[in-house]
Amino acid sequence: MSDEKYKILEESTKIFLREGFYKTPMDEIAQELRISKKTIYKYFDSKDRLVKEVVLNFLEKNKNNIHKIISRNDDAVTKLFNMFQYLGRLLVNINNKWILDIQQHYRYLWKKIDKFRTQMMIANISVLIEQGKNEGFIVTYPTEIIVMFFISSIRGIINPDFIVEHKFDPVTILNPTIKLLMNAILTEKGKEIFNKLQPGVNT
Numbered sequence: 001m002s003d004e005k006y007k008i009l010e011e012s013t014k015i016f017l018r019e020g021f022y023k024t025p026m027d028e029i030a031q032e033l034r035i036s037k038k039t040i041y042k043y044f045d046s047k048d049r050l051v052k053e054v055v056l057n058f059l060e061k062n063k064n065n066i067h068k069i070i071s072r073n074d075d076a077v078t079k080l081f082n083m084f085q086y087l088g089r090l091l092v093n094i095n096n097k098w099i100l101d102i103q104q105h106y107r108y109l110w111k112k113i114d115k116f117r118t119q120m121m122i123a124n125i126s127v128l129i130e131q132g133k134n135e136g137f138i139v140t141y142p143t144e145i146i147v148m149f150f151i152s153s154i155r156g157i158i159n160p161d162f163i164v165e166h167k168f169d170p171v172t173i174l175n176p177t178i179k180l181l182m183n184a185i186l187t188e189k190g191k192e193i194f195n196k197l198q199p200g201v202n203t
Contacts, residue, residue, distance in 0.1 A: 005043045008033060009057050012050060020097030021051050022105050048106075055102070055109045059116050062090065070124050076132030077186065077193040083124070084178045091174060114155070121151050129185075137190030146185055153181055 001009075011033050015024060026047055030037045044050040069082050103110045125147050132138030138146075154177070182194055 002043075004039070008035075008040060008043060008050075009054060013054050013058055016051070016054055017094050017098050020095060021101040022097075026050075051106060052109060055106075055113065059113065063116070063120065066120065066124060070127065075135055075137060075193065076128045077137050077182075077190050078197065079128050080125075080132075080182065081194065081197045083128075084174070088174055088178075117154070118151055121154065122147055125150055132185075132190065137187055137193060138185050139187055141185070149184070150181055153177060 012029055015029055015032055019028075026037050026040060029050075030040055033040075040050065044053065065086065066083060069086060070079060072079065072082075074082070102113065126143055129138055129143045129146050133140055133143075179198075183191070186194055
């Protein structure tokens with residue numbers, strides 16, 4: 001990927017996360033990037049193409065960042081905590097319009113995002129659950145049940161319909177959800193570590 005195309009993707013991502021996709025014209029994108037629309041169309045033949053590549057690049061970038069967290073030499077509780085902290089920081093930068101625009105106007109991309117987060121949770125959380133069991137920090141329920149517990153909770157709560165209906169922002173939803181999930185799967189030893197990672201929080 002050329003440096004110019006990469007810059008357009010990165011800067012367009014920031015704009016879309018802030019403003020949403022649907023009502024953000026190419027003129028505004030070109031103006032904010034201080035380049036011509038012709039330069040954008042050199043790499044992306046339409047706004048839909050730009051939106052698609054922004055989403056796919058966004059997913060790949062965050063997949064790599066989460067992999068780095070999972071690969072560290074930490075205990076499973078710390079890895080889970082750091083992973084969800086990362087997702088929380090990510091959600092801070094996502095305007096609700098971004099999520100709603102994708103679901104309403106780019107359904108095929110929403111399906112990709114939903115598939116991505118499901119596969120990501122199955123792959124990464126499964127590994128961490130097994131690690132946590134071996135360390136004595138996570139209860140010895142079947143891993144498949146714990147993973148599906150996480151997936152159904154995240155998919156059920158971090159979705160546009162729930163967000164709009166209850167007028168929550170994603171981070172407000174994520175934090176108590178993660179605390180409830182962690183509290184449900186951690187042993188007493190695991191909760192001690194979790195409490196140290198979150199000073200003042202009673203699990």
